[in-house]
Amino acid sequence: MMIKTNKLYILLFALFITNIFSLGYSLPDVNTTSDTYQEIVGPSFFSSEGKPISINYFGWEDWGGWRSIFVQLCNLSNTNTWDTEQAVLIGVGVGSGGDIGLDGIINIEGVNAPFVQDETGQIWEDFLGSPNAQRKQVVLLDQNFNNRFQFQYDGAELNEFELNDLLDSIQLLINEVNVILGDLNNDQLINLLDIILLINIAIDISEYTSIGDMNNDGGINILDVVLLLNQILLN
Numbered sequence: 111m112m113i114k115t116n117k118l119y120i121l122l123f124a125l126f127i128t129n130i131f132s133l134g135y136s137l138p139d140v141n142t143t144s145d146t147y148q149e150i151v152g153p154s155f156f157s158s159e160g161k162p163i164s165i166n167y168f169g170w171e172d173w174g175g176w177r178s179i180f181v182q183l184c185n186l187s188n189t190n191t192w193d194t195e196q197a198v199l200i201g202v203g204v205g206s207g208g209d210i211g212l213d214g215i216i217n218i219e220g221v222n223a224p225f226v227q228d229e230t231g232q233i234w235e236d237f238l239g240s241p242n243a244q245r246k247q248v249v250l251l252d253q254n255f256n257n258r259f260q261f262q263y264d265g266a267e268l269n270e271f272e273l274n275d276l277l278d279s280i281q282l283l284i285n286e287v288n289v290i291l292g293d294l295n296n297d298q299l300i301n302l303l304d305i306i307l308l309i310n311i312a313i314d315i316s317e318y319t320s321i322g323d324m325n326n327d328g329g330i331n332i333l334d335v336v337l338l339l340n341q342i343l344l345n
Contacts, residue, residue: 133153133236133249133251133255133256133257134152134154134251135153135202135226135228135233135236136150136151136152136154137150137152137226137227137233138150138151139224139226140216140226141201141215141221141223141225142216143216143221143222144222144223144225145222151200151224151226152200152226153166153200153251153255154255157253160195161194161196161197162252162253162287163196163197163250163252163280163283163284164197164250164251165183165197165199165248165280166202166237166248166249166250166251167180167199167201167202167247168237168243168245168246168248168249169203169245169247170204170211170245171204171206171207171211171212171227172206172207172210172211172214173206173245175266176245176246177214177215177218179246179263179266179268180201180215180221180223181218181220181221182268183223183248184220184222185220186273187223191277192277192280192281193281193284196284196287197280197283197284198223198224199223199224201215201223201224202225202226203215203225203226203227203228204227204228204229204234204241205227205228205229212225212227237257244262246263247260247261247262247263248260248261248276252283252286253283253286254324254341255344256324256340258279258283258326259279259283261276282326286326289321290321291321291322291323291324291338291341292304292324292338292341293321294308294311294319294321295307300341301342302342304338305338305339305342308322308330308334308335311330312334312335318330324337324341
């Protein structure tokens with residue numbers, strides 16, 4: 111009876127907090143050199159286009175140090191340093207500097223990634239915790255729109271260590287696309303049966319398996335149950 115009660119508590123708790131882990135936005139692409147110029151874009155838009163991983167870069171339009179990293183990331187995307195059929199780069203500004211600030215970015219050669227402007231600060235708050243969060247941050251969302259990796263940069267460009275760390279993280283998320291995380295009974299479906307099996311692992315009835323480690327932290331607990339439930343609800 112106690113085991114059944116614990117499972118119920120975990121499931122109810124997951125239902126209450128599941129939505130806080132899923133992130134996204136939908137805003138006009140204001141980069142005139144982007145293939146999606148003037149379309150309403152965001153992680154879910156590109157996921158529907160077959161690019162489930164989003165590389166979200168946060169910074170101000172009118173600040174040179176921010177621009178230089180975005181230029182570097184655009185060049186990496188343009189040379190297919192990561193699989194651009196699976197992962198998309200999106201710039202997220204705040205509208206600083208007005209049209210002049212925006213022109214200062216999109217008129218740089220090679221800067222053709224989608225770019226949106228979060229003038230209310232809500233996206234910055236959702237992703238970074240504050241509309242005034244430190245600039246030059248990258249947030250990687252996985253195929254379920256969960257924040258899996260977040261990086262803060264200080265220099266004008268990513269150094270070799272920072273670049274390799276970013277690329278390894280992107281590749282890890284791309285690799286996961288080909289594996290159905292959470293399909294614990296291997297029936298090619300994600301449903302309530304998998305939730306029950308995952309709860310069994312979380313309360314130490316069953317053994318750990320990486321298929322149930324939804325956030326790839328080496329363990330299985332309530333957060334993994336929440337992430338799996340969120341994936342089911344999104345689908």
